[in-house]
Amino acid sequence: IRNPCSLKMLVNASTRGSNLLLDHNTMGFNAYRSVGEWLESLKMGQYADNFSESGYTSLDVVTKITLEDLKRIGVSLAGHQKKIMNSIQELRVQFMNGV
DSSP: OOOGGGSOOOOOGGGSOOOSSOOTTOOOGGGOSSHHHHHHHTTOGGGHHHHHHTTOOSHHHHTTOOHHHHHHTTOOOHHHHHHHHHHHHHHHHHHHTTO
């Protein structure tokens, strides 16, 4: 067990912002002009054709996508599914808040 006095002083957690809830990629619901632009912002542009061919042509419709829908339209990698679903959750919140 270490002596607490010998430990270095850490920056007070209350003086620094939390990055856990901040997405540095978030532009806001109205900032994207198209589903393709939104996907490009996520570095998931390779799925733009999958979305449009499946009828997801507006962000309003995209906010209704489920994980099963993503799998059905060809987003099979778990990491890509998670990234897209997290962004969809943010879009839903922004849409509900009228951002």
